[in-house]
Structures are given as C-alpha cells and as structure tokens.
Amino acid sequence: MPPEIKPTPQDQTRVNRRRTATFLAADALAWVGGFTVAGWARYEQVLSGDQAADVILLGAATAVLHVGISALRRFYSGRQPLGTIEEVRGLAGTTATTASLVLLALLAFGDRPIPASTPVVGGALALLFMLCSRLLHRHRRDRAMRPDARSATPVLLFGLGEAGQGLVRAMLGDPKGRYLPVGALDDDPDRRDLRIAGVPVLGGRSQLADAVRRTGATTLIFSVANADATLIREIREITLRTGAAFKIIPPVRELVDHRIRVSDVRDVQISDLLGRRQVVGDLKLDDNGLAGRRVLVTGAGGSIGAELCRQIMRADPAELMMLDRDESALHSLQMSLTGRALLDGPELILADLRDDEGIRRIMRDRRPEVVFHAAALKHLTLLERHPGEAIKTNVWGTLTVLDACRDVARFVNISTDKAANPISVLGYSKRLTEMLTAHAAATHPGTFLSVRFGNVLSSRGSVVTAFQRQIEAGQPLTVTHPDVTRYLMTVQEAVHLVLQAASIGRDGEALVLDMGEPVRIDDLARRMVAQSASPVQVVYTGLRPGEKLHEDLLGHGEADHRPLHPLISHVTVPALDPLEVSAIDPFGDPGLIVDQLAALCGVLPGTPRERQPGIPLAR
Numbered sequence: 001m002p003p004e005i006k007p008t009p010q011d012q013t014r015v016n017r018r019r020t021a022t023f024l025a026a027d028a029l030a031w032v033g034g035f036t037v038a039g040w041a042r043y044e045q046v047l048s049g050d051q052a053a054d055v056i057l058l059g060a061a062t063a064v065l066h067v068g069i070s071a072l073r074r075f076y077s078g079r080q081p082l083g084t085i086e087e088v089r090g091l092a093g094t095t096a097t098t099a100s101l102v103l104l105a106l107l108a109f110g111d112r113p114i115p116a117s118t119p120v121v122g123g124a125l126a127l128l129f130m131l132c133s134r135l136l137h138r139h140r141r142d143r144a145m146r147p148d149a150r151s152a153t154p155v156l157l158f159g160l161g162e163a164g165q166g167l168v169r170a171m172l173g174d175p176k177g178r179y180l181p182v183g184a185l186d187d188d189p190d191r192r193d194l195r196i197a198g199v200p201v202l203g204g205r206s207q208l209a210d211a212v213r214r215t216g217a218t219t220l221i222f223s224v225a226n227a228d229a230t231l232i233r234e235i236r237e238i239t240l241r242t243g244a245a246f247k248i249i250p251p252v253r254e255l256v257d258h259r260i261r262v263s264d265v266r267d268v269q270i271s272d273l274l275g276r277r278q279v280v281g282d283l284k285l286d287d288n289g290l291a292g293r294r295v296l297v298t299g300a301g302g303s304i305g306a307e308l309c310r311q312i313m314r315a316d317p318a319e320l321m322m323l324d325r326d327e328s329a330l331h332s333l334q335m336s337l338t339g340r341a342l343l344d345g346p347e348l349i350l351a352d353l354r355d356d357e358g359i360r361r362i363m364r365d366r367r368p369e370v371v372f373h374a375a376a377l378k379h380l381t382l383l384e385r386h387p388g389e390a391i392k393t394n395v396w397g398t399l400t401v402l403d404a405c406r407d408v409a410r411f412v413n414i415s416t417d418k419a420a421n422p423i424s425v426l427g428y429s430k431r432l433t434e435m436l437t438a439h440a441a442a443t444h445p446g447t448f449l450s451v452r453f454g455n456v457l458s459s460r461g462s463v464v465t466a467f468q469r470q471i472e473a474g475q476p477l478t479v480t481h482p483d484v485t486r487y488l489m490t491v492q493e494a495v496h497l498v499l500q501a502a503s504i505g506r507d508g509e510a511l512v513l514d515m516g517e518p519v520r521i522d523d524l525a526r527r528m529v530a531q532s533a534s535p536v537q538v539v540y541t542g543l544r545p546g547e548k549l550h551e552d553l554l555g556h557g558e559a560d561h562r563p564l565h566p567l568i569s570h571v572t573v574p575a576l577d578p579l580e581v582s583a584i585d586p587f588g589d590p591g592l593i594v595d596q597l598a599a600l601c602g603v604l605p606g607t608p609r610e611r612q613p614g615i616p617l618a619r
Helices: 009-042 049-072 085-107 117-145 162-172 205-215 229-242 303-314 327-338 356-366 380-385 387-404 425-443 463-472 491-504 521-531 578-582 590-600
Strands: 153-158 179-185 219-222 245-248 294-298 319-324 348-350 370-373 410-414 447-452 477-479 509-513 538-540 568-572
Touching (some): 049 085, 179 205, 303 327, 303 370, 370 491, 477 521, 491 509, 521 538
Parallel strands (some): 153 179, 447 509
C-alpha cells in the first residue's frame, strides 16, 4: 500500500481558493435565484421578458455588491469556520446589509425597475439558498470524516450525556478511527428518540440486548461520567451475556487535562467495579497555591509520588524537584512525564532520607517553597519483622526532612489510615510522623500538616496488584480473612486529597477524606476472579501480626470535624518532641522497639498478637 501523501501548504492554499470561488459562485446564484423567485411571486407567477431581465440583472448586481461587502468584512478569508454559528451570524449580517442597501437604492427611484419588496423577500431567499449550499458541503465533509464501516468496530454507547455526546462526535470526526457508533442507550426518558450526529438513542438498559442484535454492534462503551459502580457492574453483565465486548471511558477526575478522546476508551478496571462512591469528583481545587512556586516531592518514584508530580506539573509551578533514592524509579518517572529519560536534568534528585547532611544541603541549595513528603517504607508485614528500619526511614527520615524544611512555606506529610488507633509498626511509625509534623508546625514559621488516607488501588505492592499477579501466575488468591475490609482509593483520589490539603489544611492538623464505605477484600478478590480467563481459587490465610480486621479513619478521641469541606475531616494531632524518638535504638531488641513505638503513640500494651515463627512481637 503506498504511503499517504500529505498535502503541502501550497496545495492547501489552492484548495481553499477553489472552495472560496465555489461559494462565491453559489452565493451569486443564490442572489439571482432569490430575486427571480421573489419577482415571480410578486407578479403572480407571471413574468414578462423585460421584467425577468430586470430581476435577473438586479440580482446579479446585488450579488456583486454582496461579494464586495463580504470582502470588506473579510468573510471569505477564513475568519469564521465553515458551518459554525459565527459563520451563520456573519453571513446573515452581510446578507441583511446588502439587501438594505439595494432597498434604499430602489426607494430613491420614482420609477422602480422592480418592486421594492424584491430585495426583502429575495434577500431572505438568497440567505436560505446560501445556508443550504453550506449545509450540503458540511454534510459531505462530515460523511467523509466518518470511520470506514468496513474496518471500524461497530459500537453502542450507554449514556448520552455530555461525555457520551462528546465521544460520539470524536468518533465520527476521525476517518481512521477504530470505532463507528451505530446507536446509543440511555435510561433518561427525555433522551428517547434523540439523535446526536445521526446516532439514534435506541432505548434504555432493558433494550440493550435487543439493540446489540439489531445493530450488529460487537462492543458496548459505557460512557456515563462518574457512574455508580453498581450500574457499571449491571451494564457489564448484560453486555457480556450478549457476547459483546465491554469498554468504558474514564471518570472525569482522570480527564482533568483534556476533553474526551477516542483514545480514552479502555477496558474496565477493578476500581471501576468497586462498590464505593468516587468522592474526589466532588472536590473542587480552584487554587492550590502551587503556580509559580518551587515544589519538592520526596519519594517521587513511588506510586503516590509519581502521581503527585504529574498533577503538580499541571499547576504550572516555577520548578518541580523530584527526590528519590531509587534511580530506576526516577528513570521511569521522567519517562512517564516527558517521554524521554536522559536523567541529566536538575529536576531529578537522587538522595536518601537517612542521609541527614545530604538532605540539609539539598534543601539549603534548592530552597523549595512547598514540600510533599511521600517517601516511606510501607509494607506492613515486612516492617513487623524489621521495626528498626521503620525507625530509620519513616521516623528519623521524616524528622530529617522536617528539620531541613524550617523555612518552607508549606509542608504536607503523607500518612495512612493505619495511623489511626495503630497496632502495627507501620501504623506506629506513621502516627509518629503526624506528631512530629505537628511539633514542626508549633516551632517552624510555615504551615506543616499531614494527610491521612486508605489503601491505594494498583499502587506498587497493593492488594489489587498482588491479586493480578497471582491470577497471571495461575495461583490461588490469598485473602487474610473473609470479613476483612479496607478503605480503598484510586491514586488520583489520593493525590487530589494531598493537593487539597496543601490548599486548605491548617497548621499541625491531619486531614482525613470521607472515603465512603470500606470494601470487603473477599468481594474484591471474587470480582477479579470473575474477570479472569480461567478459574482461580480464593484461599484464606488468616490475619497476620499488625493487621486489623477493619481499619479506622479516626483514632480514639479524634472528632469528626469538617469546617471547610463536607468530605474532609480536620483532626487535631498532639505534638511530639523529636528528642523522644531520638532515644530509640533501631538495632535493639525488636520487641522492645515495638513497645517503645507504641508508648510514644500513647498506646497501652494489650493482648499479645499470635506469634508466627521468626516474627518478634511486643511483649
């Protein structure tokens, strides 16, 4: 197949001139035709030869005047796109001006060659003819832009709201597109019998199976923005029973930087099927205070840190600095942000939080104004075995960053729901970071606060990622307990909350998002099993040390206070003197370390957790 030849600028100029000449000729004929019909009607459908000649001659003269006025208004220079409201408005204005001038000229004659009504009626008819010629051109062009029915996949859309209508137009505007919409479905009765760009609404969800048979569609695209997960699951199940494939457009929170595009259509993800409300779409982030400021993100190579960097870049900061100790993670981050990873720019900072002097030098030399602290060790079970590592990275590392950030305007520490009523090393260490951040808020001039949220879907090491790998390997899905629940968020939701905290958070407090109802991990596992290509078994392994059956968002004594936003709680955090955590020996007895962490968090020793071989527990 020969390669496609792209038109040169000279070719495009010739095409534009040819189109302009065509419309000029069509407009001239419209004026002649309009005057002829107007005169014919005025003379009771009987025109003498002289009368017809006068009408045609004056129509031609009016066409010349119309062209002159259009030239003065630069109408034909491409100032108004073809078929737009602006073009119609400009064309109507030019026609009215032309008809008015001709009418005034006729009224100045005592013996008029044609009736005075001819410019008025003829002008209206000429405008109608001109619009018809443009409508015909627009229709032909739109038909040429449609995807080829022989190669494109015929699709149905469920949901014809703003997102669905935008998707229909995007599909029909791509001649090489892979999808051709052949119909739509919508439960809104006001949209019944509606047509968008020629695509008809064929009913609601109860007509889905019949619509698939009638249209021959092989794919259904769910195009309801921010839909409830229950609706997504129901439509998906009906679609799969018909034998059609099921696709979905991402929710609005994932489209903050562009309009809906055909390339946004994707396979359904487990986050789409979760039985929880996506609340971040309700959060408004009008001014996050990042534009024109120097921003630094620690742990930038992690899932949260990387998404933070992506969203911060949209806020147009003066400089974005990305710090991590993992060089491969920094390489992947730069590749995802810019499409290239030369690793030679000042925006990437390779450093370790445990290097006290190195962190101080970085903060002193780069002078960030806003810092998002996302770096941490996060695997609960591993930290139960190595609590000293949690001390050195999560606690002392945070303390190092806090001390080096004395002069920043705003510091946001990223915490976890495991810090509420903690019972694990991870929970203790993150609770201590909240308390150390509160101490910095009381002693440093800037604003220092924490953000607390639940598990992040599809982050590295998350439950969804683990389940996906087990399914791919053909292994059973391991669930700790059939009744265990967790608060789950998408990474976009988690980062949106962090940015919201940077905007509205107050000194020393922790912000907690209302994440709706917790999700049963057993339900999550079984939904993923239902999507797998082959049968997968679910195995229960029992809760591990440090794990809760149900997580808490607020700790004992923390009030659910929401002064600034109905979805965000502001929690007061007690301050902790850094000298108290400095006394812990990370190389000491692991059981003693856990006891010390619990005591600093104000947690009294309780009933020992069941000991597993090789895992030291607090006494």
